Each structure stands twice: as structure tokens, then as C-alpha cells.
Amino acid sequence: MIGAIDHVGIAVNDLDAALGWHNAAFGVVPTMREVIESEGVEEAMLSVGGSFIQLLATVRDDSPVARFLGSRGEGLHHIAYRVDNLAATLDRLRTADINLIDEVPRPGGRNTMIAFIHPKGNLGTLTELVEYLP
Ligand code: CO
Numbered sequence: 001m002i003g004a005i006d007h008v009g010i011a012v013n014d015l016d017a018a019l020g021w022h023n024a025a026f027g028v029v030p031t032m033r034e035v036i037e038s039e040g041v042e043e044a045m046l047s048v049g050g051s052f053i054q055l056l057a058t059v060r061d062d063s064p065v066a067r068f069l070g071s072r073g074e075g076l077h078h079i080a081y082r083v084d085n086l087a088a089t090l091d092r093l094r095t096a097d098i099n100l101i102d103e104v105p106r107p108g109g110r111n112t113m114i115a116f117i118h119p120k121g122n123l124g125t126l127t128e129l130v131e132y133l134p
Helices: 015-026 064-072 086-095
Strands: 005-011 030-036 041-048 051-058 075-082 112-117 127-132
Touching (some): 086 127
Parallel strands (some): 075 127
16 A cells, blocks of 8 residues: 655754755755745755655744754654555545544645645654655
């Protein structure tokens, strides 16, 4: 039902500093960097093998990432799996009584649809599902 790990999201205080660290440590540069106003974040994607590291910085004090950074500090924020059919996957998760944040798919970046599974009841792990559109 789920495919490969699409990306791992890391919340950071300073996106430029985090990009500099990844470049110094691993020699990677971002394939994409954009502000997503609806989420209140600026994100950068670093290609690693067949998946990505997603660095997330906040652009607003009231964004979910700002709240995360305020309570937990920098670090692992979420894991994202690829799925072929996101709507069908959400139906199956609902049937299994999994606690969803998104009841229906919503647009992500990079020509994708995404939905989040709540960390509560999911081993404390915020989980994202990603379907690539044709
Ligand atoms: Co993500």
C-alpha cells in the first residue's frame, strides 16, 4: 500500500544555515526552494538517492512548524511515504480507525497531492502520504 520513503522532513530555525550544513556535510544542494504561504513555511528539497530531505523553516509565528520549533526545537518533523492512490489509501486508513489530519488529499509541492496522518496513535510520528500526479 505504501511505497518508498519520499522524504524526511526536518524543522530548522535557519534555512540558509541548514542548507550550508548539508552542503558541507554531504555536498548536496537544493533542487527546489519555495515559500508555501498556506503552510507558513519555507522549504528546501535536497535530493538524496531516490528520495529527499525536506528542510522546513517557518515564515510566520503561528505556523505549525513555528509551534513545533517552539516546543521541541530543531529536528525530525515528519516522514513521507509515496502512495499510488492517495484517496483510496485514506479510505483504507479511515476504515482502520487511523487518526487522520487530512480527510481528503490536498495539493503539495512538486505536482503532488498529500495528506497527513496524526502523530497521536501513530507512535508519535507525524506521517505524510504523497501521490505524484501524472
Ligand atoms: Co513533507
